[in-house]
Each structure stands twice: as structure tokens, then as C-alpha cells.
Amino acid sequence: MIAVDDGVPAPLGAHFDGRGVNFALFSEHATAVDVCLFEAGERHETRTVRLPCRTDDVWHGYLRGVLPGQLYGYRVHGPWDPASGHRFNASKLVLDPYAREIRGRIRWHDALYSHRRGGREDRIDRRDSAVYMPKCVVTAPEVPDLALTPVRRPLAETVVYEAHVKALTRTHPDIPEAERGTYGALAHPAIIAHLVRLGVTALELLPIHAFADDRFLVEKGLVNFWGYQPLGYFAPEPRYLGEGGLGGLKAAIRELNAAGIETWLDVVYNHTAEGDHTGPTLSFRGIDNASYYKLDPADPRRTIDCTGCGNTFDASHPRVMQLVLDSLRHWVTAYGIAGFRFDLASSLGRAPFAFTPQAAFFQAVAQDPVLARVKMVAEPWDIGEGGYQLGGYPRGWSEWNDKFRDAARGFWKGDSGTLAKVTQGLTGSREVFAPSRRSPLASVNFIASHDGFTLADTVAYEQKHNEANGEDNRDGHNHNVSRNYGVEGDTDDTAILALRARQKRNMLATMMLAQGVPMLLMGDERSRSQGGNNNAYAQDNPTSWMDWSVDPDPALTDFVANLLALRRAQPALRRRRFFTGALIDPDEPLRDVHWLSPEGTEMEGRHWSDDGLQVFGMQIGNDGDPGDRLLMLFNAGEGAVPFRLAPVVGGPWTPVFDTGEPAGARAPGTPAVESGAAVPLPGRTVLVLTAPGTETGNRGGWVPER
Structure with missing residues (x-):
């Protein structure tokens, strides 16, 4: 009744x-x-x-x-x-x-x-x-x-993994068939073990x-x-x-x-x-x-x-x-x-029609x-x-930084005039976020997201291939900033495959070594491809699902795990304040950031104005400990370069991470390089070196995957 x-x-x-x-x-x-x-x-x-x-x-x-x-x-x-x-x-x-x-x-x-x-x-x-x-x-x-x-x-310790409930779990062989593709599957030990192994701290789910x-x-x-x-x-x-x-769902979150x-x-x-x-x-x-x-x-x-x-x-x-x-x-x-993460967040700031951070x-x-x-993270645009x-949101908000994505992709694919843009991204995009009185943590850095090419497709396709969406390939954007390195899509050419694998490692390293909050797209650690579909919003099928049975680049998961372990071990990579160029040690000529040329000098105006320059070094310090110093060398060119270590940044320097290595981590006992000596820097490589007193293995428990 x-x-x-x-x-x-x-x-x-x-x-x-x-x-x-x-x-x-x-x-x-x-x-x-x-x-x-x-x-x-x-x-x-x-x-x-x-x-x-x-x-x-x-x-x-x-x-x-x-x-x-x-x-x-x-x-x-x-x-x-x-x-x-x-x-x-x-x-x-x-x-x-x-x-x-x-x-x-x-x-x-x-x-x-x-x-x-x-x-x-x-x-x-x-x-x-x-x-x-x-x-x-x-x-x-x-x-x-x-x-x-x-x-x-803390946001400074955050590493985001963007995933889809069903796509992440649909094919995993350890998950019972009836549970695959459900909220409960997110709690399966196999899924959690994979995220923990990577070093992920936040699982960001596409809309539920x-x-x-x-x-x-x-x-x-x-x-x-x-x-x-x-x-x-x-x-x-x-x-x-x-x-x-x-x-x-609640059990999974628990x-x-x-x-x-x-x-x-x-x-x-x-x-x-x-x-x-x-x-x-x-x-x-x-x-x-x-x-x-x-x-x-x-x-x-x-x-x-x-x-x-x-x-x-x-x-x-x-x-x-x-x-x-x-x-x-x-x-x-x-x-x-x-x-x-707020989709098209600018719409929420229209009061009533024009956007305002107030x-x-x-x-x-x-x-x-x-x-x-x-x-709170904004996708800082609508149409x-x-x-x-981008950069227009109030304090307390972080934002998806698409300028970082485009700069990193463009730098490694060889576009001219990208050096200044990629270095801006490496420092947390101060020019974008400082005017709103925010820190580098306002920048969510990514190479790939659900919207656009996956990482693997970024190095395998130059055109979108969205025919399966039924819109005659008209849907999806055309601004992919990608390169196929000689063949559109799949290939058996071992040289092309090796180059693609190296470029994936370079882009991942650029993202994880940058100031800000890194975000990894589901499956990028396993070279997940969507066959060139850059708008797979309608594809509830293997195009979108993580394929747990095949791993085209088996060492890449270890590479990501090692890279994130290095990030955890290095406070200088997780700063809460922007670099200013200020001295970090009054007794030494050390600033919080030095930009280095391969000739062993600090970069000058002529370097920054050289649109064809593809090689640079970045030496950074931790704002809380002058002893923590990190030197990162980037070479996006095809040829090797002898990179001389400027005496001003001290030394000796020990190579600890190298994108030329499939798993990234250099073997223990790698000889140190004295200040003033030259480091052979192969083409298309990121090399990370540490100075004496800088911890890479104890703080954060860095144990390289092999």
C-alpha cells in the first residue's frame, strides 16, 4: 500500500x-x-x-x-x-x-x-x-x-594512467570470462599488479x-x-x-x-x-x-x-x-x-557565454x-x-597540456623550430602557467591520450585511418604530428621497427623527465595500436581493447617501469616550483637549471634562434638539496654527437638511463665521465647522468627491470 x-x-x-x-x-x-x-x-x-x-x-x-x-x-x-x-x-x-x-x-x-x-x-x-x-x-x-x-x-608524486574499464580488462587471460569488461575486473590482482609494476599512482577512467x-x-x-x-x-x-x-565498482576502488x-x-x-x-x-x-x-x-x-x-x-x-x-x-x-578530469572544461567557465576563471x-x-x-584537471578548451x-584556469586546477604533446612529438620527428617549445615543456611550461600563479604541477604532460593516435601509431602512421567509424574517414582531426619512418602502418622491416621502438622510448622519456604531472595512455607501455584510427570512440572491439596475448615490444614495459622508478628517485624531477635560473649553492656557480650546448658551453642566443638545432643538455637541481643534480642530454638528430660536459656544472657524471637501451637503465658500474670530457651521444637518444651524492637507487627503491 x-x-x-x-x-x-x-x-x-x-x-x-x-x-x-x-x-x-x-x-x-x-x-x-x-x-x-x-x-x-x-x-x-x-x-x-x-x-x-x-x-x-x-x-x-x-x-x-x-x-x-x-x-x-x-x-x-x-x-x-x-x-x-x-x-x-x-x-x-x-x-x-x-x-x-x-x-x-x-x-x-x-x-x-x-x-x-x-x-x-x-x-x-x-x-x-x-x-x-x-x-x-x-x-x-x-x-x-x-x-x-x-x-x-601529493600531486608532485602523481603518475596518471588513462584507461577504459572494458578496454583494459576485456581480453586478460587471468580474469574470469564473466568478469572481463566490468568494474569488478579492475580489482583483479593481474590488473593491479601491472599498474603497480609500472609505477602508476592514479587510474583515470574514461567516462563511467x-x-x-x-x-x-x-x-x-x-x-x-x-x-x-x-x-x-x-x-x-x-x-x-x-x-x-x-x-x-566500490570493491575495485577499495x-x-x-x-x-x-x-x-x-x-x-x-x-x-x-x-x-x-x-x-x-x-x-x-x-x-x-x-x-x-x-x-x-x-x-x-x-x-x-x-x-x-x-x-x-x-x-x-x-x-x-x-x-x-x-x-x-x-x-x-x-x-x-x-x-573535466571534458571540454571551458564550457563550465562560461558565465554565461564568455569564459572567465572567476x-x-x-x-x-x-x-x-x-x-x-x-x-581537479581541465581539458582546457571547447569549440x-x-x-x-590553456593556462587560463584558476589556482587549484591542473590542465591537459596539448602544447607539450605537440612539441615533444614534433621535436623527435625532426620538425624545425621545436627546441624552444620542447624545453619550455621540460621546465613545466612556466610561460603558460606562471601568469595564473600556479606551479609546474598545473601541467599534465602527455604524449598520447584516448583522443588521437596511440604512441605506437604516432611512429607508424602519418594519416588517420578511421574508415571503420563509418564516416568515410572524415571524422577525427588531421593534426597528428606523427611520422611513419618509411612505411605507413605495419611492416616487417627490422630497421624501421627498431627506429620506431627507439622513438617511442624517446617520447616517453621526454614526458617522464619533464616537470609537471605525467599521464600515460593505456597500452602505450605495450605498443598498443589502433591501426591508425585516431578517433576510435565507436570501436568496442579489438581496435580499442588491450591485447594481453601479444606484446610487440616486450622490453617497453620494463622501460616505462625503470623510467618511473628513476622519476621517483629524483626529487629534481618533481619540483613544486618553477626554475628561475637562481643559484642553488652560494659556494658554487650552480643554478637550478643550466642549458648546455654540445660544445661544452651554456646555450646563448645564437643557439636558441637556430631552428635546426636538435641537440641540447639540461642540468637541473633540486630546490631542497643542492647535492641532487641531474644532467639530461637530448639528441633528436640522426647522427651521433660528442657532447662535452661543461666544467661549470661539475662532475664527474655517471650515466644511469639511456633510451638507446631497450629497458632504459644503464648497467650498474657504468664508468663516470669527468667534467670537461665528451660523452658520445648517439642520434635519437636521451641520456640521463647523475653527479656524486645524487641518489638514484635508494630514495624510492630504484631497482631496474631486466
Whole structure:
């Protein structure tokens, strides 16, 4: 027996208190809201209840007798007036934006659209959409779990591994077949052992908020594999639940925490799966289109598209911003998430249309007692006017540094005029981040990410090969900064394969030796290829999956592990302050950074203005210990160079890491090089040397993989 009472307007969503459920839904422009209750397997609702109260634009009611597990959705009444931005249609079942669990998948049909599809877009469609919609699930109250408390590693010690839940685990032979591709598989000892061996400290998952498969993809037999089409911001994507349900995700995060690995989420608060004004009505559009989306002031029937996905979520609206903040806090408190990477983050800083680092959203995050302790990383652009904002975010935020990616790729492929750009990246991109009073840790450095070529494809393809996406290779960008070294794609030529392997090591070394926070793409340590597809968002198949059965470059995993061990052992590689050129020891002419030419002198203007220069040295010190000194020599040219060690930087110097070696680490006992002597520096090589007193093996426990 269900009894209806007024209930309360907060918290938003459906909350069980032991006797019943309080339903609360924000809609500023609605005239009435019905909650619809469904039984499993039924096509239509078995009961509809009009929410009896409205308080501050929140519609609410208490249904005594409703229990966890109940399936539900909403029908929202209001004006059908597209010219004014209102698209209410109570014939359409809509999802609760605060639903903690969503069951089922969208079954694409024209009834999912509020307007008559294929005709006049302002003509209403009265067909019932419930049978084609997934349903929300009432969940039991969250129970605090101390094991889900984030590890909270310092940002200076962070190494990010970007991965996809299914792609990472789908083919691993040690994981039971039924568990592969699920949240629970992330907790498998084989996965955790691999991440620990590498030295990863943060696993960043591609979107796991409940998301939709675009209709045009489904009609082609494809899916939205990456998940950048959100349906709900509180519910994990159900296709990865497996037998463990919601508990499987929590169990995985507990095990990752126990291994010292944080869990980060890639989150998409810039747009939703409802597309532009001709798109379906699944949730926000039917609840209050004019509040949730940025509309064109000159023509409110249309959405403003700063995202390339048809709409832009309006985080400048107080209630929409509340939803985003509530969602973020939920993932931290209920699941133990330690960091967020914000897709197209510039959209969140538009107040209301132009980007500003003083946007209310950024201020709210900084003042929030939960979120202020969480790592925040921006993808610092969207496609709207003034959307590219690298370096423009406020203190407390880090940013994906695509300039670092392009400079490192360009330097090693032999592009002219890249030396100054790559050295800027090695120092933490001071010119980019210092104006906003941030440190090198604001720069998240990467060579490859989910979006674009993998590392292996960066050295094997010069053109994108996206034909499998069904868009005649028009999708994906053309700015790949890549080189195939003589053959496009696969080859049996041993010389080309050796060169490709060396260039992969050089780019990885450049990233891991740079100031800032390094991010490794899933599978780059195993030379994972996508066959030249630089936009594999629709490929839920071996194109995207990690192939655990084949390792084209078996030594590369050891190389990455050794490189990260060196980074852990060297505080000079993990500075919290920018280099200034200041003296670090008053008794010696040692500055925190020296730029060296192969002639044994410090680099001068003529060196920096030489667009063809491909060889340089970088000697750095730790700002807390003058004895910690590191010398890094870079040669992107094809020929060997005798690199003379300038007396000003001291010595003798012991080579400890060499990208000419498959596993990177030089054998113990490698002879030291005296100050003033020349080091043979082969072409396409990074060589790392240490000075006496600099620890490479004890601090951080550096044991080279062999």
C-alpha cells in the first residue's frame, strides 16, 4: 500500500528513509510533475503519482511503502513553446537527473522525440516513450566505507594512467570470462599488479557516468564506446556492472586504494546525450530545457553548441551548478574518487557565454569542503568562441597540456623550430602557467591520450585511418604530428621497427623527465595500436581493447617501469616550483637549471634562434638539496654527437638511463665521465647522468627491470 505525503524539497532525487521514498525534482518552468512507478518486465507504469508540493521550483512528494529496487521515471507537464525555449511533453518519460542507478538501455524510436521527427520541429509528438526508455532505480542509503577514503597522494608524486574499464580488462587471460569488461575486473590482482609494476599512482577512467549510444551509431551497428554522451551524473554506466552490481565498482576502488592507487574519473558536464534542438527528450530537455541548456538569446528554440555535440550544459544556472557539485561530491563520498578530469572544461567557465576563471563554478569548487581536497584537471578548451584556455584556469586546477604533446612529438620527428617549445615543456611550461600563479604541477604532460593516435601509431602512421567509424574517414582531426619512418602502418622491416621502438622510448622519456604531472595512455607501455584510427570512440572491439596475448615490444614495459622508478628517485624531477635560473649553492656557480650546448658551453642566443638545432643538455637541481643534480642530454638528430660536459656544472657524471637501451637503465658500474670530457651521444637518444651524492637507487627503491 502506497500513501502519499508532501515530503521535502531537499535533497534532490529519490531517497529512501526506511519507510518510504522522498522524490524531489527541480523544474523552474513546469506546471506539474508526475512520478511513474514501474514493475520489472512491464511496458508501462503500474502507478502514476502527482507530486503534491512545489517549493522554490522543486517539486516534491513522499511515497510511503516504496522500497529500494523500485523502478521509476518522471513525466513533466508544462508549456510546449519551442520559440520560447520550452519543450515540455508529458507523453515522454524522463530520467531523474539525480538517479543513483539506471537500468536498461535506450531502444531508439521516433517516439523518444518530443517533436514530430522528420516534419516541423515545433509540432509536438504525443506518442508515449516509456517502453523505449531505461528506468531509474531507487537505491538504499549510502553507508560510509572507510576503505573508500581516497589515497590522496601529493600531486608532485602523481603518475596518471588513462584507461577504459572494458578496454583494459576485456581480453586478460587471468580474469574470469564473466568478469572481463566490468568494474569488478579492475580489482583483479593481474590488473593491479601491472599498474603497480609500472609505477602508476592514479587510474583515470574514461567516462563511467550512465551514457547513451548515439542513434546514428546504433543504426551502423556501432556504439559510443568512450562514453562521452551522458544520461545521468550520479549513476554508474550499467553495461559495466557485472555480477557485482554497484558494489563491484566500490570493491575495485577499495583494492586500488589498498595498492596505493587513486581512482580518477573523466567527467562530462559540458553537454548531454540529448543533442541539439532536434534531438531526443530523455531527461533534462523534458524537465526544463530553458534551465539546463544554454539557449540562443536571438532564437531560444535553438541550443548554443560550444561542445560539438549539439548542446551546452548551463553550469552558470544556480540549480544546474548545484547538480554538478552534488554529483562530484557524490562520487567522492560514495565511491572514494580522488580526482576528476573535466571534458571540454571551458564550457563550465562560461558565465554565461564568455569564459572567465572567476566563474561561479570555479569559486564554488574552491570553497567546497569536500571538493577542495580533490584533484581537479581541465581539458582546457571547447569549440566555442574563446574556448581554447590553456593556462587560463584558476589556482587549484591542473590542465591537459596539448602544447607539450605537440612539441615533444614534433621535436623527435625532426620538425624545425621545436627546441624552444620542447624545453619550455621540460621546465613545466612556466610561460603558460606562471601568469595564473600556479606551479609546474598545473601541467599534465602527455604524449598520447584516448583522443588521437596511440604512441605506437604516432611512429607508424602519418594519416588517420578511421574508415571503420563509418564516416568515410572524415571524422577525427588531421593534426597528428606523427611520422611513419618509411612505411605507413605495419611492416616487417627490422630497421624501421627498431627506429620506431627507439622513438617511442624517446617520447616517453621526454614526458617522464619533464616537470609537471605525467599521464600515460593505456597500452602505450605495450605498443598498443589502433591501426591508425585516431578517433576510435565507436570501436568496442579489438581496435580499442588491450591485447594481453601479444606484446610487440616486450622490453617497453620494463622501460616505462625503470623510467618511473628513476622519476621517483629524483626529487629534481618533481619540483613544486618553477626554475628561475637562481643559484642553488652560494659556494658554487650552480643554478637550478643550466642549458648546455654540445660544445661544452651554456646555450646563448645564437643557439636558441637556430631552428635546426636538435641537440641540447639540461642540468637541473633540486630546490631542497643542492647535492641532487641531474644532467639530461637530448639528441633528436640522426647522427651521433660528442657532447662535452661543461666544467661549470661539475662532475664527474655517471650515466644511469639511456633510451638507446631497450629497458632504459644503464648497467650498474657504468664508468663516470669527468667534467670537461665528451660523452658520445648517439642520434635519437636521451641520456640521463647523475653527479656524486645524487641518489638514484635508494630514495624510492630504484631497482631496474631486466
